[in-house]
Amino acid sequence: MKILPFGPGALLAEFATLAEVLARYRALAAAPLPGVVDLVPAARTILAVFDGSVTAGQVRHWLQAAAPDDGGGAASGAQVTIAVEYSGEDLPAVARLLGIGEREVVRRHTSSRWTAAFTGFAPGFAYLVAEGNPLQVPRREVPRTRVPAGSVGLAGEFSGVYPSASPGGWQLIGRTEARLWDASRPEPALILPGTVVRFTEA
Amino acid sequence: MITVLSPGAQLLIEDLGRPGHAAMGLSPSGALDARALRLANRLVGNAPGAAGLELLLGGAELEFAAAAAVAVTGARGPVTLAGTGRAGAARRQEEAANRPLAVPAGGRLRIGPAASGLRYYLAVAGGIEADTLMGSRSADVLSGLGPAPLRAGDVLRTGQAPAASPEPAWVPAAVPPARRIAVRIQPGPRLDWFTPQAWQCLTGRDWTVSPESNRVGVRLLGRPLERAVGGELPSEGMVTGAVQVPPSGLPTVFLADHPVTGGYPVPAVVVPADLPLLAQARPGQQVRFLGQPKTALATA
Numbered sequence: 001m002k003i004l005p006f007g008p009g010a011l012l013a014e015f016a017t018l019a020e021v022l023a024r025y026r027a028l029a030a031a032p033l034p035g036v037v038d039l040v041p042a043a044r045t046i047l048a049v050f051d052g053s054v055t056a057g058q059v060r061h062w063l064q065a066a067a068p069d070d071g072g073g074a075a076s077g078a079q080v081t082i083a084v085e086y087s088g089e090d091l092p093a094v095a096r097l098l099g100i101g102e103r104e105v106v107r108r109h110t111s112s113r114w115t116a117a118f119t120g121f122a123p124g125f126a127y128l129v130a131e132g133n134p135l136q137v138p139r140r141e142v143p144r145t146r147v148p149a150g151s152v153g154l155a156g157e158f159s160g161v162y163p164s165a166s167p168g169g170w171q172l173i174g175r176t177e178a179r180l181w182d183a184s185r186p187e188p189a190l191i192l193p194g195t196v197v198r199f200t201e202a
Numbered sequence: 203m204i205t206v207l208s209p210g211a212q213l214l215i216e217d218l219g220r221p222g223h224a225a226m227g228l229s230p231s232g233a234l235d236a237r238a239l240r241l242a243n244r245l246v247g248n249a250p251g252a253a254g255l256e257l258l259l260g261g262a263e264l265e266f267a268a269a270a271a272v273a274v275t276g277a278r279g280p281v282t283l284a285g286t287g288r289a290g291a292a293r294r295q296e297e298a299a300n301r302p303l304a305v306p307a308g309g310r311l312r313i314g315p316a317a318s319g320l321r322y323y324l325a326v327a328g329g330i331e332a333d334t335l336m337g338s339r340s341a342d343v344l345s346g347l348g349p350a351p352l353r354a355g356d357v358l359r360t361g362q363a364p365a366a367s368p369e370p371a372w373v374p375a376a377v378p379p380a381r382r383i384a385v386r387i388q389p390g391p392r393l394d395w396f397t398p399q400a401w402q403c404l405t406g407r408d409w410t411v412s413p414e415s416n417r418v419g420v421r422l423l424g425r426p427l428e429r430a431v432g433g434e435l436p437s438e439g440m441v442t443g444a445v446q447v448p449p450s451g452l453p454t455v456f457l458a459d460h461p462v463t464g465g466y467p468v469p470a471v472v473v474p475a476d477l478p479l480l481a482q483a484r485p486g487q488q489v490r491f492l493g494q495p496k497t498a499l500a501t502a
Binding site for chain 1: 345
């Protein structure tokens, strides 16, 4: 792990792999440091934003001292089950790219244990990863100008669900009625970094 | 009750934002010139974080159904109070910046084009009411979350006015500078993605505020910075004040509605105390960055 400066109120911890990010993020989220106001995991980094009640040195020490948590323990993050109707427009293309049948795409998607690595792109959009992900496909060559809310997609090492209608380039394999973002809920985002996600067939 | 007769260039409900929710994808949002909003709230006796209005450039007119204490801060321009409901009532013009104004029932407040600065802040005793998201009433123009931008005919409600009258009658506040502004920076995480001369290039000459700037960021025009490292950066967390440099080499300084992650390298970060200067910088205005490439933080 390498710690990089990020102005007067933040530090950026950089890791070699996404798995290391996840393990360290779990450990940091489980032992928060008062004064750290935002902790933002991403593909290779964790950003820690802090206020004036802690020093950069204290935050640096906290980032370094947390023992990585590989997530195997029962105590790890919240769990969410999402029912999906696997009728996405790109399901045939995904099956073709992987050289498998459409049913096998569905079987692999529903039998994987997905973990939200980080969010971004839009409020409530989580990048989900699975160990040994058997569904790695490139993004669409031509992105769609509009992807409906609830679309379930694949791109690179990730799966994800669009919380609201937006342009998008992910391969769409299905659709869910689950509300990924609902501003009227006390916790608007259904999936947060660290959340374990299971997909089932609707 | 306040009726928006004209919203001007852009009229938004803003408080001090909703920092601390980047992990779910929420930008901090909030008043870009938070200092000016705090001052406006103080002048009418509100808590510092009460919601007020952020007006871009001017051109707004508001009608007050009931008498209210208001204050206008931030940008400087003509602020006039017209009409008290009586026919032929004299129109009153006053040096209205940075002091509490008593608007009578039926009064119309007009805020004209800013002569200096870019964003006015208007506080009303009791604060502006709106639905909250994660405890904040701030409009976020990037995600479209929070209260919608105000339009002509919209009606605003205010909270219970504070019992105690505000203590200061007038607070001296700096007029937003019309000429070149100086903004302090500290090193960001990806300074080494640029040539060794990059810091000198950032700080050694003037940049110009682009008309494409908005609440997401201030875009700067000038001689592009040169990258030393090619390739793509995996998206990483961003802070308000991050100086992000896309392939064009022209920096964008992120403001309150910035995306929570970004995929372009950040060689420097503007210190929070100087963000109000950028919030008030007008298109065409010159910006000079000040700072050293090494800080105590970077070497600790």
